[in-house]
Amino acid sequence: MTPTGELKTKRFYLSTRHDDTPFGRHQASALATKIQRDIDYGEFDASLVKYKPAASLSTVTPITPSPKPQPDLGELWEKYTEFKKPQVSPSTYAVDYRKYRNHIAKLATKTLDDAIAIRDYLLANLSANAAKRTLTNINACCDWALKSQLIKSNPFQSMAKDIQMPKSESAEYEINPFTKEERDSIIQAFEESKLYSYYAPLVKLLFFTGCRPSEAIALQWKHISDKY
Numbered sequence: 001m002t003p004t005g006e007l008k009t010k011r012f013y014l015s016t017r018h019d020d021t022p023f024g025r026h027q028a029s030a031l032a033t034k035i036q037r038d039i040d041y042g043e044f045d046a047s048l049v050k051y052k053p054a055a056s057l058s059t060v061t062p063i064t065p066s067p068k069p070q071p072d073l074g075e076l077w078e079k080y081t082e083f084k085k086p087q088v089s090p091s092t093y094a095v096d097y098r099k100y101r102n103h104i105a106k107l108a109t110k111t112l113d114d115a116i117a118i119r120d121y122l123l124a125n126l127s128a129n130a131a132k133r134t135l136t137n138i139n140a141c142c143d144w145a146l147k148s149q150l151i152k153s154n155p156f157q158s159m160a161k162d163i164q165m166p167k168s169e170s171a172e173y174e175i176n177p178f179t180k181e182e183r184d185s186i187i188q189a190f191e192e193s194k195l196y197s198y199y200a201p202l203v204k205l206l207f208f209t210g211c212r213p214s215e216a217i218a219l220q221w222k223h224i225s226d227k228y
Helices: 005-009 022-040 073-087 090-105 112-125 128-147 167-175 180-192 197-209 213-218
Strands: none
16 A cells, blocks of 8 residues: 555554454455545545544444333323223213312312322312312322323322321211202202203102111002191
């Protein structure tokens, strides 16, 4: 390999980083041929960067994609209720799920990492009974999201069980498992039903008197008196 012109006054050294083996000599010969070709065409790179082995070049660090952000509680609730919609009654979907959605919408934070703050907010702004019911439904939502691989863990697991209701609310919960809004929604659903509207008076009787279904079904006009 014979440089021409001003290149004759300089010496160049370049290592192929290969041992003196048949393969190493082949690599050196190929590199020499390439350099001689560049010299002949006036394309010689005096810095020798062009001829250094690829292993000596800077390694580009691959870009690791950012982890997908975890959905917040509001997004999970919407997905959960859409999943449950075909499985529950229209009144449950329209009344109960909307009520819990409204509670979630008012939260100061909806991030699952703030589960404790969410619990404390519900306890501070709702009755113990309502807070317990809301957390029970949020827990069911997050259980579903966990099984659906939308989240990695459920921070609301067993949280509702830790809420102790006052005796007055506990008794009210046992006697009246439905709120007034839920009661009215159920009655309205019966009244507007094309198939079951004739049950509406019976449902009203059960709600407004508290009598058992077996008592109401056996009741006759002769058992009714205006003395009380």
